[in-house]
Amino acid sequence: MIRLGDVRVHVLSDGGFALDGGAMFGVVPRVLWEKTDPPDERNRVTLGLNVALVETAGKRILVDAGIGDKWTEKERGTYRIDRSTTLLDGLARLGVRPEDVDVVVNTHLHFDHAGGNTRLEGGKAVPTFPRARYVVQMGEWEDATHPNERNRASYLEANFVPLAENRQLEPVQGAVEVAPGVRVVPVGGHTAYHQMVVIEGGGQTVVVPTDLLPTTSHLPLPWITGYDLFPVGTLEAKRRLLKQAAEMGWLMLFYHDPRRPLGRVREEKGRYVFDEVST
Numbered sequence: 652m653i654r655l656g657d658v659r660v661h662v663l664s665d666g667g668f669a670l671d672g673g674a675m676f677g678v679v680p681r682v683l684w685e686k687t688d689p690p691d692e693r694n695r696v697t698l699g700l701n702v703a704l705v706e707t708a709g710k711r712i713l714v715d716a717g718i719g720d721k722w723t724e725k726e727r728g729t730y731r732i733d734r735s736t737t738l739l740d741g742l743a744r745l746g747v748r749p750e751d752v753d754v755v756v757n758t759h760l761h762f763d764h765a766g767g768n769t770r771l772e773g774g775k776a777v778p779t780f781p782r783a784r785y786v787v788q789m790g791e792w793e794d795a796t797h798p799n800e801r802n803r804a805s806y807l808e809a810n811f812v813p814l815a816e817n818r819q820l821e822p823v824q825g826a827v828e829v830a831p832g833v834r835v836v837p838v839g840g841h842t843a844y845h846q847m848v849v850i851e852g853g854g855q856t857v858v859v860p861t862d863l864l865p866t867t868s869h870l871p872l873p874w875i876t877g878y879d880l881f882p883v884g885t886l887e888a889k890r891r892l893l894k895q896a897a898e899m900g901w902l903m904l905f906y907h908d909p910r911r912p913l914g915r916v917r918e919e920k921g922r923y924v925f926d927e928v929s930t
């Protein structure tokens with residue numbers, strides 16, 4: 652756990668999964684990315700699912716909800732889904748019940764961020780966090796509910812339609828404070844309305860860029876995933892964020908990093924270097 656004045660941030664894990672390495676690193680040749688992220692026999696690289704729980708002013712906020720449990724055996728195999736640790740177990744260890752969560756921020760609605768939004772009850776998907784408001788950019792909601800051939804595989808209705816049915820969806824537009832010290836900031840790139848989360852307290856800042864910077868391997872500016880719909884938008888947002896984070900000494904939480912979720916970046920000889928910070 653990290654303390655930022657009165658704000659507390661816990662880093663929890665919803666297990667892990669694996670995606671094609673080529674897709675994860677876009678235009679970067681395999682001879683480069685296989686050194687930092689060795690692929691398995693099916694060319695997949697290991698990814699984490701690091702979910703932040705923020706406690707501020709008596710409120711509990713989750714930054715994304717992990718991949719969840721609504722998976723068939725076949726899908727578990729395809730994505731090598733690892734449930735050896737889960738978000739709900741991590742919350743329980745802190746004494747937090749699902750009904751104690753006040754806000755779930757979805758940075759976007761892809762299945763590896765929104766899967767844990769809902770769970771199966773008698774074969775039907777229902778919100779995992781029955782009291783929470785789920786904060787999503789309005790444009791992301793529109794795109795997720797009107798998918799095209801390119802993004803359809805990432806948007807699974809069971810992960811988000813039940814939120815609207817239960818009147819727990821809170822669509823927002825632009826930068827919004829969702830709780831004292833917790834802000835969402837649209838950054839685009841990965842999806843048109845992808846948002847990052849900025850947590851501030853006691854003069855310190857933690858940024859959760861999620862898929863703007865999925866892992867510490869993605870620190871070099873051109874290392875951008877092939878999934879990104881607007882890679883040049885990602886590039887410019889990354890350039891700004893890394894410069895600011897290095898200058899200001901912000902902590903960064905890397906949602907998909909399988910080994911080193913939290914740390915700071917600094918510039919050294921024109922490139923960004925990562926220093927891990929333990930929680």
Ligand SMILES: [Zn+2]
Pocket residue numbers: 761763764862907
């Ligand atoms: Zn992701």
